[in-house]
Amino acid sequence: MRLQTLKMTKIKVFSLCYSLVFFILITNAQEHPNLILTKKGVENIKRQLGSVPLFDKTLAKVKNEIDQEIKSGIHVPIPKDMAGGYTHDRHKKNWYVLQKSGILYQLLEDDKYAMHVHSILKEYAKMYPKLPLHPEERSYARGKIFWQCLNDANWLVFASQAYDCIYNFLNNKERKFLEENLFIPYANFLSKENPQFFNRIHNHSTWGNVAVGMIGLTLNNEELINRALYGIKTKNLDHNLTDNDGGFIIQKGQKAGFLANLESPFSPDGYYTEGPYYQRYAMYPFMVFAQALQNKKPELKIFEYKDNVLIKSVTALLNLTDQNGDFFPINDAQKGMSYYSKELVSAVNIAYHFGGNTAELLDIAQKQGSVQLDETGLNVSLDIKQNKIKPFLKKSIELKDGSQGDKGGIGILRSEDKDHELVMKYTAQGLSHGHYDKLSFSYYNKGDEILQDYGLARFVNIEQKNGGGYLKENKSWAKQSIAHNTIIQDETSHFNGEYKTGSIHHSDKYLFDVTNSKLKIVSAKESNAYPNTKLHRTLVLFEDEEFEEPLLIDVMQFTSKNIHQYDLPLYYHGQIIDFNFENTTPPKLLPLGTKNGYQHLWLEGRANLKNKTAQVTWLNKNKFYTFSTLANEGDQCLFTRIGANDPKFNLRKDPGFVIRKSNVKSGYFISTIESHGSYSSVSETAKNAFSNILKIENIVVKDPNYMGWSITTKRGNVHTFILCISNNKKDVSHSINLNSSLINWLGPYYYIKN
Template sequence: MSTALRLSEKLEQLTWAGRTAQRLKEEIDGLLQAGSLSIPKEPGGWWHQYVCPRHHTELAFDPLQVDAAEFHCPHGCVIEGEEYHGAWLVFKHQSLARVALQAAAVYAALGEVSYASLSKRLLVEYAEQFPLYPVHPEAQSWMLKGRAFHQALTEAIWSTTLIRAYLLLRDEGVAFEAAEQAAIDAFLGLLAGSMEEYRHILIHERNNAENNYTAWLNASLSCVYAARGEQAALEALIEGQGGFKHHLSIGVKPDQMEFEGSTYYHVFVLRAYLISAEMAQRFGIDLYATTGAEGQSMRGMLEVLADMADDQGALPALHDGPLARDPYAREIAEIAEQGLAIYGIAGLAPVLREAYRQLGAASGEQLEALLYGSGEAAGVTSPGPRPARLWPDSGFVLGRAAGNPLSFLADFGEHGGSHGHYDKLHLTLMHKAQTLTPDLGMVPYGSSMRKSWFAETASHNTVSLDGRSQAPHEGRCVRYEVTETAVYTWLQSTDGYEGCTMNRHLLLTGEWLLDWFQVELAGEESKRIEWWMHPVVEPKAGQQPYGMDEVYTLLIAAQDAPADAVELERPLPIVGQYLASEAADGNGAAQLHASYELGASLHTEATVFHTALVQPGDELLAIGTPGDAVDPSQPLTAMLHRRQDRRADFIHIYRAGSPVELTRLSDKEIAISVPDLSDSITRIQLRDDQGLLFI
């Protein structure tokens, strides 16, 4: 079924489609009135450089501008420079390609010829300009170079939007004059040559066929072959080395996660797959049900997202990837609309609604809805309860228990290569109202904070030693057990630090979540063992000043740096010391009580109570840290539970609605009591060979 047919059906059958088309038309009218729909004669640079060097926030882009020499940070900085202009041009070229597709969709929906003319003008002007862009002389050495952009990757993505616009116009019977068609044919030929060359480099010269680049080079070529009617070429691309089926088999794990373990790149690759499938469908080839060698599928990849999203529909920012940004939200909306329309995955409805909320379009009146949507999300008020999940190949575990609004997501898998973080045994703690301790995301790569904070261990909810990050490594899941009343997982890391064994035990019941993190060092030397927690709301807990201008020093060095390399330091202010209760149990342990007010911005307020056991010699410090990747300049307060020793047990428990009391009965046994529930004392024992056990 073609995109044009879907549009005509929507206008006839769905009341929202006409309203959405009208809104998209008005958006184009605003751009026309501003005179901003002119093709830049300069190629784009690298969008990751579009970031404020002071605040590390992405700079503002206004599609109404024809050109720009000054670039604005949300905090008032005005920045100039060629690299920023090059990055701005990336956004401009991409926005114009989107206008070409949007105008074609408006014409297909409303039949107003001027929008077909606008789309055709943009397509032809780009086709004529494309040969005049140089193979980018300013691209960085590691990049596969493009013409219209530094990266061939960016070019591939941009080209799919333009070619989809071209195909949609053709579906609607729009004719191109001979000179116009000749320009488009030349563009398609030049583009195909580049994409085929880069596929050869990646697949055969670099032996890197699983790269996410490959999926997009395939998508771009699929669009070219569809536009030129070359079914044999498309079939060869699907079946060949590095083609659709092969990439699905090697670029996605058997548990359906993209191989880098990054949610962002998972969405990124899945979107490329869906474009390839859309092009194949034009030849009657169905890729939507295709599976990889170990059962990988687009349906499975979409179901991962439905499972991993929090109860608001927000996706976790595992490994590299933004926590939130508008272009990413549009990508999520595009694949979620298709997941609902093609596969009927109800769990994607909250994901779609959250994407549109981030775009300021709660009613979903967006191009993605018009092109790919079926209106299914509106009919799904709740996808129903979701179970606990283990992704054994990718190394993620998600805990949910009936009756408990708390849930967790933990990371024990592979490092993730160039997009990985030093974050093994990281814990994301979620509540139905809001995620409390998310992965903080990743800033654009042009920011120095990519490697000096956001990839480092100390920016995650896990354990570091002496201010240093873990080595790149893979942990393991020792035990994962789900019963009718509880979820238990035992995660282990032995390669993060030499001679260090870390075991994280997570036990979720219908009432609470217990987090028992045990660290043991070989040898006689003690170290600062540091347990980190990064809540996104300020904790309510007793504090006292720690000292004048005292700092925590994070040591940063490339993990593969030579032994004599100079380490960088990032000092973080110690803003206070948390006060534990004076009462100690028979083993000398006291308790820290904290609470977190969640969901205020969502009008679903909830309180999570947090209790920590504090052993003699432990410190619990409040550390001022950068904010999340959306705006690192807005500081957060982390909790650092640390101990100078060869061994540490960090025992923390969380409950929604009311607090929990913890008592240390022995080195290996604790008691948990919930004061507002009678007969609620639970004894938990930690056994080296079995993990946590109810006693």
């Protein structure tokens, strides 16, 4: 009897254990989807379909796209091409097809979408174990499906979402085949087999970390998740990489992984040290992995990490756009990239959903015209439908650089009507995508460039141009100091164009003050760009009834122990209309110099300036602009055009001019840029085509702690400015003699009109 009872007890225990295991298996199976889409979120979305216009519009567009793809069949070619080539673009298209098909399966409950995902993944799983490294050998970390691991990581970030969506559609055998032949080897390849790609601080590594993390979350694989969050342990972290496409210095013992990439490149303000173009690119992996972690590991409180830096970064990035929504081209940046990009659609949706439903983000989402097809996109769509929108008002703002906010920054001054936008750069180097342009600036009027930054030298994903990768002119021109609106000593780039040196230093903010609506000022210093030389630039956005539009005042001061030549280039768009000095054109075009970017500038004209205010006026998009500068005897104006030593026509043929001061130890460039008048091609009428400035003068201040200048208009009014260059405290009193009169004021600068 006891034996029978014991047997019955064992049977019951076994039955209970089996039931428990079966329950756990069923529960785990029901956990999918659980990354970007969740089971609860999907049910909520299904209830709302047909009643949320923006979401429904996006869904219909995606459905039409994927239905066409399904009709075209499965396309998984053997990899061979660089960016822009067929195989590259097809595999790139596949990662979107996978992700979108998975979403459609969940939201529409149509098995054809899950079958399509499975069919594509099976082809990759058959191919992947036999794939060698990509045949193109240009990358420091060659991929298998793509020419670089970066794009392999892109693929896995999206494919993980697709697999999560169809996980329960597949049986155990099908899942095992995909995981053993594709997903696990893929994650190991990106991480263990490529530590030089995976274990560092850079947007490349962020994608790699997130790729491994997303598949880790899908598979409930804690090892992969931890590898993504904290990097991998390796002894191979003490070598250097060259400063090229994707190359940067790796320090021994450096922290790695997603959290390190979230900690180090972001400042407390949300500025990303590589610049807005690459911040935009990195925002997708940052935000979707954070969303997945919030859904699966809420205990990490990832959106609260570093004082909510991810949420802040979205607002910072939106403020780094011009009036048209295009990102300011700081460092390596392709012009035209904007907040209409797919990465920013996702970032805005996620930031709105997890960041407290900030109504201003709805304004951007509405302009974007599409949403992410998940619960964040539904939240945005519902609140837009309920008209909870508030305008996203860009304002004058400073965004600090450096993980602690102590490595300079970006200063943006915006006029009261928001039409004029000034961007001054005084940041750290910006990792491998940084340019050698300390204290540079660019200037906009209604989204049009008045004075431009060149951006990068690259035609992204255009195969004929170096396979869509960076051109050699990115180093020889775009990164060099002469390519920017900043000061150059002895035709040599800042830090001699050396990455290691540039990475050590940053400029220092001196002043950022926008409390006066009519006189906004940003000022910064640079002490390391050239040996024994100190640079100090101050930019003022000045609004006064005497000027039709805001006046930009630019004061660049330089001090050195030795005699040097100083160039101040400015790159404009449009047609020269007039200048008030004699210019000579050379009998044949010759480059301005031989190296450091000067070899890419044609010298089109040369003028010797006198002791007076030199002026150049140009016309662009029916608006007149006049540059005025205080010139000294011996100064020159050099008219230039980009394009010398460019046999493959890789560079734009943009015009510019250089103000040159030779054989000087110290001095200053004091200049203004004035927007005025208009021209109508229909009525053939020019209005207010002449500058309102009569002259610019230096105000002799005997105290070396101060400098001053005055601007006299044609009406006879004099605008006087005094700047203390040694004390930027707002509560400090100042007193100096000016024109035999004692003037007193509080704070670092003084202005008077008389």
